[in-house]
């Protein structure tokens with residue numbers, strides 16, 4: 001267990017579970033009401049909280065979860081927790097956590113993987129599975145702040161049933177001419193992406209960049225989030241395409 005530091009956000013606070021929702025067969029959404037002590041702090045889209053569970057015998061387990069809700073709802077945070085087979089903390093959330101439960105949290109944390117609505121630059125988002133979580137906060141904040149910055153999301157999910165926030169993303173794309181999304185399914189039919197059966201690959205990213213900024217330009221910023229292998233390969237595609245390390249922001253969820 002990491003020692004507590006005196007950094008801002010390092011103290012533990014108690015949040016209360018306001019709602020639990022089955023978003024997909026493997027992901028539940030948990031809305032937590034923040035305590036008074038955290039209300040003034042606010043958060044940036046892309047940040048995360050640490051969550052700590054304590055067993056009756058004192059054993060503790062701590063994990064990080066990105067905020068999916070928008071910063072303009074400062075009194076609550078929504079977390080999208082994927083059930084990991086034999087996962088200590090995700091299993092507890094899926095099997096035991098109920099409305100009204102009190103959960104220890106610490107945060108918000110993170111400064112590199114954040115997006116501010118002041119930015120008007122075109123942004124490419126690439127998400128794998130639950131890696132959509134911090135990007136969803138950015139997209140929701142984009143909508144609520146009426147940002148006109150162009151944005152394109154490439155989202156990889158296993159099957160159609162596993163597409164998190166599917167209706168909301170479709171609605172965003174319908175109502176905002178500056179936002180497009182592409183969903184690539186890795187298992188099962190039908191595959192979405194020109195009707196082809198494929199994972200996200202280099203030609204798909206090149207075509208997305210062309211749609212976003214034209215074939216001669218590069219996006220000003222890319223946010224890539226998901227499992228380690230996914231982030232590694234997507235990050236490498238973007239660096240190979242000419243984007244700089246500082247413009248490719250990554251967050252890794254998995255081992």
Ligand SMILES: Cc1cc2nc3c(=O)[nH]c(=O)nc-3n(C[C@H](O)[C@H](O)[C@H](O)COP(=O)(O)OP(=O)(O)OC[C@H]3O[C@@H](n4cnc5c(N)ncnc54)[C@H](O)[C@@H]3O)c2cc1C
Pocket residue numbers: 048063064065066067079080081082083084085086087088089090091130133134227251252253254255
């Ligand atoms: C900054 C940050 C933000 C995160 N945000 C989210 C989020 O928004 N939603 C979310 O669901 N998770 C998120 N995670 C991952 C989360 O912190 C946990 O690692 C995850 O929930 C697994 O914890 P567990 O206790 O259930 O599994 P553990 O008991 O830690 O692990 C059980 C087994 O599963 C493997 N494993 C662990 N994590 C993963 C994974 N992600 N995919 C596949 N196998 C895994 C382990 O290697 C181990 O073999 C985030 C991680 C980081 C670092």
